[in-house]
Amino acid sequence: MIRLECDYACGAHPAVLERLIATNGEHTPGYGMDEHCQNAARMLKDLCQRPDADVHFLVGGTQTNMTLITAALRPYQGVVSADSGHIATHETGAIEATGHKVLTIPSPDGKISAQQIDALCQAHLQDPTAEHTVQPGMVYISNPTELGTIYTLAELEAIRAVTAKYDLPLFLDGARLGCALAAEDNDVTLADLARLCDAFYVGGTKMGALFGEALVLTHPALKRDFRYLIKQRGGMLAKGRLLGVQFEALLENGLYFDIGRHSVGLAMQLKRAFAAKGYPTLVDSPTNQQFPIVPNALLERLAGVCTWSLQAKPDSEHTAIRFCTSWATTQAEIDQIIALL
């Protein structure tokens, strides 16, 4: 069975696993105060061209999102997000559990625009009863989005301009960042993100690690006492070096970017094959998540061959499904699915 229902069904990329094995016998200080974490942080700061950044390694995405958002907001502020944003939909109210409202903006493709953010802020400022409503306090975007789409550099710069105008920290969720960076039309680099965002994370869990997200903080106010917050929110791993070791493996020799290219390359083959057959797509994604809308009959044929996740039911005869490729997907597997089409 070819597993394409998500990109976290497998273990670690072999190179990551090897590094964990090689370092297993070491004794190091706990809680991320070890040399592997320091080394991985240094590598990431180099890639970001931000020696002044702080880098923290956390275990998972929800944890990273809620800890960063807690650090950025005052109690009466909310976080602006696309209505399809992960924090708005799939974190069981983790943000609300820290006391903050998610202020959603409608988005058919998972992206929000500088204009939408500006309009939301203007509406708040011009509301004579503003203090009876939640104040926009930061902006959350994901890249790629939950629907696989990516931001252009121009879009990010426009968003940055508007968040700067209203003094709102900009946070980018990069759970699958390697796939955004590997997309054909991508014109954004890690250094761009580090220049434009006040915080963002380089996701490991969905990019070849067993687990782990590398959070990059560039805004001084967000850096302050951040380890207190990680500990308080349950995100401080005792054997913290496990995170550093994995990111060392991912960042050396460009493995992280290779994994992105591998995943996206196979996904593009799937995309073209479905398009060639005339199947429409729910959203035009240039990354490792693909959303073809297929006749139910086709699903029956696929059922014995591969897995997918259900995305939507546009009508009773058709289904929008999601395929996710990953480092563990092989060319042979994709060939087999395409042949079946």
Next chain:
Amino acid sequence: MIRLECDYACGAHPAVLERLIATNGEHTPGYGMDEHCQNAARMLKDLCQRPDADVHFLVGGTQTNMTLITAALRPYQGVVSADSGHIATHETGAIEATGHKVLTIPSPDGKISAQQIDALCQAHLQDPTAEHTVQPGMVYISNPTELGTIYTLAELEAIRAVTAKYDLPLFLDGARLGCALAAEDNDVTLADLARLCDAFYVGGTKMGALFGEALVLTHPALKRDFRYLIKQRGGMLAKGRLLGVQFEALLENGLYFDIGRHSVGLAMQLKRAFAAKGYPTLVDSPTNQQFPIVPNALLERLAGVCTWSLQAKPDSEHTAIRFCTSWATTQAEIDQIIALL
């Protein structure tokens, strides 16, 4: 350098690591819905003789404590704990961050008694302004405690009787539970814990795993929708099978208990050696944490040989230190320290 400053400085026990390597290529459902987690849970329920229990695997201790305590309390209730309890001292206010006060009981050795809990509850019930104060809503104990001491079966049964009297869930933090079970005078079994506690966890991080705690829920009210809470509090690991795989390795063939015996056995050698030299101990611990009070001059000699953590400064000439043994400590290392004494 012999590393004894904590029991989470090393990687995984080789048998745990091997299992992670062996299963790395598998594709499984995410979020702990896989067969490894189910299998490990079944093994633990067998050991506990509680087929009706629910078992959840979480990454770390603070996360486990705060998630369980959140599940157990209504908003105006607090959790009763020794003043040295981990939740009261070393979790950066994680419990308060979920809205609850920690109601502390003085304890020189880390343990609290049924009588102390009873007195605290009685004082609340008899307070004419009780509703202006935090209501005791559950009891938290750790075994071994943060000072290495352990509860006897009689003590646990007395605590159970008093928590039942006041209808308070009883939760036991077993971060180093294997060491309690391996202590010479221990008369408590996993089945006893599962019979007497409404929830407890079997710690993995400090007992040979890379990370992971196995939370056993026996009280029906605590089981309800518990996975929602794990997800909300950031504790749901995407590649959740990593937890199941590690506990499979730990629970098969009694490895978990062997690790406890190994760690405690070496610690007892240290204890006797320090006692033989006439050094007093801060607390009489039968487990893998030892707290000798030594002249500062001795510390200078130890400094090049082994590490420890600072526990207290009883006077300007002496220091109370903590040694922690673990699965990774060797007989040769302990021999070397004893020889130095």
Next chain:
Amino acid sequence: MIRLECDYACGAHPAVLERLIATNGEHTPGYGMDEHCQNAARMLKDLCQRPDADVHFLVGGTQTNMTLITAALRPYQGVVSADSGHIATHETGAIEATGHKVLTIPSPDGKISAQQIDALCQAHLQDPTAEHTVQPGMVYISNPTELGTIYTLAELEAIRAVTAKYDLPLFLDGARLGCALAAEDNDVTLADLARLCDAFYVGGTKMGALFGEALVLTHPALKRDFRYLIKQRGGMLAKGRLLGVQFEALLENGLYFDIGRHSVGLAMQLKRAFAAKGYPTLVDSPTNQQFPIVPNALLERLAGVCTWSLQAKPDSEHTAIRFCTSWATTQAEIDQIIALL
């Protein structure tokens, strides 16, 4: 100037004020444990035909909403509300500040239907990733709504049936309840509300009191330890009898209902006058809030005579405004506005 911008611009109804004056010299126990509160609670329970209900008096609406909602939800649950619900829009995120998401349902007229609630609950139950999303935990409605509309008995009974089906507490915000009860087509009584709702409040602040809301709890689980929550959330008035005294005055001789009839009667005159002139209305409200859409030129003529609040700007030539009548509005004032039309 005729003040119609809100219904809390004036002081207390004279009968309420007189009672406060008459009782000012008394010495009574604090925190609502006095005979006035007991007496007012008894009167309300009689009107509700629910001798088993608990009645608590709180100072304001946001406080009442957040305290009750905190009592009703487990941490991972949210409260279902119209998207125009007061808790969703005008309480500065008070609900989120207690850790809970507001799950909104689109509503052009401020009401939600049993079908909408059912659909939302079904969608949650059928979501294979439900535990990654916020669980609907209760339903909040307001009557009259924020747009002045009211629920029929049949609508409330349908909502009750669906909330019972999913075991969700039903909470009704009655900030202006007296106006709903006084509406021409209203077929709902206090006894109906007490039979159909698990909790609801009879608003005083907007119905002739200086301040105060009377919260009626009929569900046993909500009654438990409720005073602890009132105290914790800052809602326990030291001189609590002030609330009881005011509700005694409002509930004796039907003053509360008279105030409703007075306010609604004058509002209906306004409504008919605007309709007679051909002005459309933003929403067809049968209560004391009226929302005519008027040419901007008319607003200029009204500006020297009366006040209103801005509701919406349908186009550049027209404005939707809100008029609020209250116990303090007089027939002469309404006549003057109508004459001006």
Next chain:
Amino acid sequence: MIRLECDYACGAHPAVLERLIATNGEHTPGYGMDEHCQNAARMLKDLCQRPDADVHFLVGGTQTNMTLITAALRPYQGVVSADSGHIATHETGAIEATGHKVLTIPSPDGKISAQQIDALCQAHLQDPTAEHTVQPGMVYISNPTELGTIYTLAELEAIRAVTAKYDLPLFLDGARLGCALAAEDNDVTLADLARLCDAFYVGGTKMGALFGEALVLTHPALKRDFRYLIKQRGGMLAKGRLLGVQFEALLENGLYFDIGRHSVGLAMQLKRAFAAKGYPTLVDSPTNQQFPIVPNALLERLAGVCTWSLQAKPDSEHTAIRFCTSWATTQAEIDQIIALL
């Protein structure tokens, strides 16, 4: 029956009530945006010699404490308080419900010293695991304390120096501030408080108002968006002018200070009478709360004459009780009690 069990059993001082009656017919903007609030704020800023201060009026003390503390702390910080502080003992965990730990300092008389605060901060700074513990984030004191004692100017200046040293906001709870200012040996003025504290409140509820506390903010960071927080925490009174009107009455012609002198003067008569009879006192209070330790037999004689509250049971033969005088206590009442002694 002479009521001395608390200082909030009666209604408003006649001058306050008269002002409420006189202004009842006015129509004013809601939520504290009226001229009465502005006028009372101006009067208070004049008394404080701080034209730059912000003044907010809230209904009660718990609400004021939790709102201010929420404004001052980051999520991982706690508030330092005497272990007898109101926030630590009698607010049902309101501070913890906003996510923050109360860091208590032992205090037999309700006061804490600059040295104690300094020691607590030093211990945190020197703790190598500081980030695993709650960071001291502000200091809370009450004046008079919950035990009636007061701070000298020198003590406050020393506390200010230490809070400045660690950059901790200093907040003073003045629920009974008028009684502190009226104490015989008091050397502190409102201007001193406004100079030394970052925030403090002038209590009305226990000083002649129906309800109401005037919160003075001098630190710019605390002023920011404070009304959002008041609204979110349920503390924004719809008919907000009621607070302004009452403080106008209290601050004009020095009524607030007269009430303090009246209450304290009568309390001093009680104090001397009990001392003259040889009864010890639990704490030497110079304000309106007195804590004589009396034989149980005396309590039986007092029982038909006056009320008190129970403070402690030093032994089976004696009881420590609390008498509270207020604006409503009369010379004749005190004479009657003294005669009985």
